[in-house]
Amino acid sequence: MDFHSRIAIVTGVGHGFGRAICRELTARGAIVHGCDRNEAELAETGALTGAHITLVDVTDEGAVNRFVASVADREGRIDILVNNAGGVAGQVGKPVETVSTEEFDQVLQVNLHGAFYFVRAVAPHMKARGYGRIVIISSGAGRTYSLTGIQAYASAKHALVGLTRQEAMELGGFGITVNCIAPGFVLSNPTSIRQFEAMGKEGQEALVKSIALKRLGTPEDIAYGVLYFASDLARWVTGQVLSIDGGKAIF
Numbered sequence: 001m002d003f004h005s006r007i008a009i010v011t012g013v014g015h016g017f018g019r020a021i022c023r024e025l026t027a028r029g030a031i032v033h034g035c036d037r038n039e040a041e042l043a044e045t046g047a048l049t050g051a052h053i054t055l056v057d058v059t060d061e062g063a064v065n066r067f068v069a070s071v072a073d074r075e076g077r078i079d080i081l082v083n084n085a086g087g088v089a090g091q092v093g094k095p096v097e098t099v100s101t102e103e104f105d106q107v108l109q110v111n112l113h114g115a116f117y118f119v120r121a122v123a124p125h126m127k128a129r130g131y132g133r134i135v136i137i138s139s140g141a142g143r144t145y146s147l148t149g150i151q152a153y154a155s156a157k158h159a160l161v162g163l164t165r166q167e168a169m170e171l172g173g174f175g176i177t178v179n180c181i182a183p184g185f186v187l188s189n190p191t192s193i194r195q196f197e198a199m200g201k202e203g204q205e206a207l208v209k210s211i212a213l214k215r216l217g218t219p220e221d222i223a224y225g226v227l228y229f230a231s232d233l234a235r236w237v238t239g240q241v242l243s244i245d246g247g248k249a250i251f
């Protein structure tokens with residue numbers, strides 16, 4: 001796949017999937033503008049991948065708008081948006097009756113509102129050129145339930161599937177595709193690593209056994225799906241949700 005002359009924005013590039021997506025896109029010629037709210041990890045991604053980096057909190061709509069406008073000003077266009085920033089905002093699963101409104105809202109803000117702010121900001125630029133590729137990172141939790149037990153996380157990731165389908169219908173006539181990836185369990189962030197450790201040896205073996213391909217995924221496994229949706233090979237594919245999970249959600 002060749003991304004020469006393509007301008008891409010990738011969110012949440014500090015580590016894990018976001019960093020791998022930056023690496024795979026820049027390696028194939030794309031000019032990537034990545035953002036994150038973790039300054040040190042962001043700088044490391046810039047150094048490792050050659051992506052341009054900007055400190056942005058995706059829950060701050062003004063900051064998102066300024067970032068997107070600055071990329072459009074500098075590059076003259078935006079071809080690709082990969083909405084990857086998300087996660088559990090440091091929370092752990094607990095009984096629903098003990099979850100505060102603020103906690104619920106915080107997870108929605110990062111995963112759902114952040115994605116909405118970015119889609120809203122890039123849409124006029126993509127429409128103006130009649131071309132765009134939007135890829136949204138949901139989760140297996142957006143198709144079934146979350147292993148974390150966090151109600152807001154499953155809710156937000158389901159909502160991202162809705163956002164994908166709605167925007168695919170809305171933007172398709174402008175040459176813009178909108179697709180979604182639902183990753184399985186990957187040891188790419190402190191939360192999933194902690195969760196895996198807490199499973200103990202037996203739990204870990206059971207998890208791997210439940211995966212058709214008998215291994216956990218890597219950030220690159222997720223990035224390769226992003227490359228497909230972002231490429232011209234996927235020119236007649238929109239509104240789709242692709243599970244990349246080693247065959248866990250096989251139906």
Ligand SMILES: NC(=O)c1ccc[n+]([C@@H]2O[C@H](COP(=O)([O-])OP(=O)(O)OC[C@H]3O[C@@H](n4cnc5c(N)ncnc54)[C@H](O)[C@@H]3O)[C@@H](O)[C@H]2O)c1
Nearest residue numbers: 012014015016017037057058085086087139185186188189
């Ligand atoms: N790792 C998994 O097992 C898994 C599975 C399914 C889905 N996902 C999703 O994939 C995406 C990437 O996950 P990951 O495991 O690579 O790392 P992650 O969940 O830790 O988050 C990715 C990045 O988002 C950044 N981020 C968080 N809040 C932000 C904010 N408000 N503004 C800007 N940046 C912010 C973090 O600093 C981090 O670098 C997330 O959306 C996550 O929910 C992960």
